[in-house]
Amino acid sequence: MTASSKLPSCPAFLLGALLALLALPVRAQPVSRPGPLPGTPYGPPPGRVLFFPGPNFSGEPLIVPAAGALENLEYVRDSRGRKWNDRIASIRVEGPVLLLLYEHADFQGATATLTRDAADLNALSLGDHHGTTWAQRVSSVRIEPLRPAAPGFIQWERRDAERAVRAAYHDLLGRDPDERGQRDYRDRLMSRGWTEDQLRDAIRHSPEFLHRDVSEIIRRLYREVLRREPDPAGSAKYSRALREGLSESELRAELLRSREYAELHAREVIARAYREILRREADAAGFATYLKRMAEQGWDENRVRDALRSSDEYRRLPRR
Numbered sequence: 001m002t003a004s005s006k007l008p009s010c011p012a013f014l015l016g017a018l019l020a021l022l023a024l025p026v027r028a029q030p031v032s033r034p035g036p037l038p039g040t041p042y043g044p045p046p047g048r049v050l051f052f053p054g055p056n057f058s059g060e061p062l063i064v065p066a067a068g069a070l071e072n073l074e075y076v077r078d079s080r081g082r083k084w085n086d087r088i089a090s091i092r093v094e095g096p097v098l099l100l101l102y103e104h105a106d107f108q109g110a111t112a113t114l115t116r117d118a119a120d121l122n123a124l125s126l127g128d129h130h131g132t133t134w135a136q137r138v139s140s141v142r143i144e145p146l147r148p149a150a151p152g153f154i155q156w157e158r159r160d161a162e163r164a165v166r167a168a169y170h171d172l173l174g175r176d177p178d179e180r181g182q183r184d185y186r187d188r189l190m191s192r193g194w195t196e197d198q199l200r201d202a203i204r205h206s207p208e209f210l211h212r213d214v215s216e217i218i219r220r221l222y223r224e225v226l227r228r229e230p231d232p233a234g235s236a237k238y239s240r241a242l243r244e245g246l247s248e249s250e251l252r253a254e255l256l257r258s259r260e261y262a263e264l265h266a267r268e269v270i271a272r273a274y275r276e277i278l279r280r281e282a283d284a285a286g287f288a289t290y291l292k293r294m295a296e297q298g299w300d301e302n303r304v305r306d307a308l309r310s311s312d313e314y315r316r317l318p319r320r
Contacts, residue, residue, distance in 0.1 A: 047095025049143050051088045053078075055120040055135075055257065058090070066097045066145040072105035073139050088138045091118045096146040098195070105139045111160050112167070113196045115146070122253035125167045133253075161189040164196050171249040172203045174217075204245055214242040217251070225255040226264065266294045269301045277308045279317065 047066035053059040062076065062084055070076055073085040085105075093099060093116050103109030103126065110126050112134060118124060121135040156164075165185045169177040177185070185202070188194045203209055218238050222230040230238075238251055255261060270290045274282035290307070293299040308314055 047093075047097035047143070047145055049097060049099050049141075050092040050094070051084070051138075051141075052090045052092070053087045055089050055122070057092055057117075057119065061092075062088075064141065064143055066095065066143050069107075069140075069142045071107060071140050073141070074105065085139050086136045089121055089135050091121070093117055098144045098146055100142040100144070101134060101138050102140040102142075103137055107140050107142065109139070110163065113164070115195050115197050120250075120253055120257075122256065123171065123247070123250040125170050125249060133249075155193070156189045158186070158190065161186045164189060164199060168196070168200050168203055172200060172209055172247045173212075174248045204247075212242065214239050217242060217248055221248070221252050221255060225252060226258075226260055262295070263291065266291055269294070270304060273301065273304045273308055277305060278311075278313055 049064050050057070050061040051064070052061050060078055060080075062078065064070065073087075074083055076084045078084065091099065091114060093114060097115070099114040100107075101112045101114070103111070112124060112126075121137075122133045124134045126132040126134050126137055162182060165177050165182050168185075169175060169181070185199055188202075189199060215235070218230050218235055222228060222234070238246070242248075242251065267287065270287055271282050274280060274286060290299070290304050294304070
């Protein structure tokens with residue numbers, strides 16, 4: 001008896017099933033929301049940063065490990081081939097890392113530092129650019145690991161420290177820093193190695209922030225963004241949030257994300273397109289049609305204008 005004859009025989013149907021299983025394609029299962037990094041037996045997990053194209057950590061993320069750097073996001077693409085340059089809207093920080101954002105490629109332009117999550121970069125002002133935020137403005141990034149038990153000592157350049165103080169004042173207090181505030185907070189960043197989060201936390205605990213006129217802030221932002229007076233429910237909701245630490249810029253960003261603002265903006269787009277293309281005010285049917293298309297099909301102003309230019313009414317207009 002040979003050695004091969006001692007092996008148990010495999011029924012033909014089992015062999016066929018095994019071969020069929022091996023022939024099945026293997027597909028990677030999508031992960032809707034990345035979880036925390038797993039630990040290792042050799043110490044704490046390494047840090048990493050997840051960049052998302054939508055607010056509140058939505059969309060397919062770009063994941064960069066600690067000690068990583070991307071000098072030009074124009075050349076970094078997602079699974080659908082889209083460039084990451086000027087697309088980042090929210091950021092999740094996992095582990096003890098320091099994230100440095102840059103407005104331009106090659107680590108140039110305005111800079112911001114983060115050591116924790118940012119659910120909406122619309123709440124983070126872009127340095128000296130009044131009214132401009134970091135949402136869809138990041139072109140290069142650096143990620144530096146920090147010791148897990150300590151924030152680490154941050155080496156600030158004077159210009160960057162002063163810019164961080166100005167941005168924090170605008171976001172939290174709605175004004176430029178006074179000379180003393182600029183000097184004191186700049187020195188804490190440079191001499192004590194404060195992070196930007198520590199700076200903002202200190203301002204949130206200042207008497208000026210704690211005693212803001214929240215009613216006036218709410219009235220002003222409602223008029224500015226929604227163009228109306230605040231309703232009682234909105235006043236109560238945001239009064240409570242502001243007293244609990246919500247900043248003025250964060251409230252503005254929340255109003256800009258509201259359904260009411262989206263419809264208000266859409267109405268302005270439609271009205272402007274009718275006046276400039278059909279030379280008249282938009283009628284109720286036109287508003288209803290294009291509001292629905294903008295809300296349900298994602299139409300923008302260019303699509304609305306193209307549709308009006310393709311209409312019979314536009315073709316019948318006398319040429320100027």
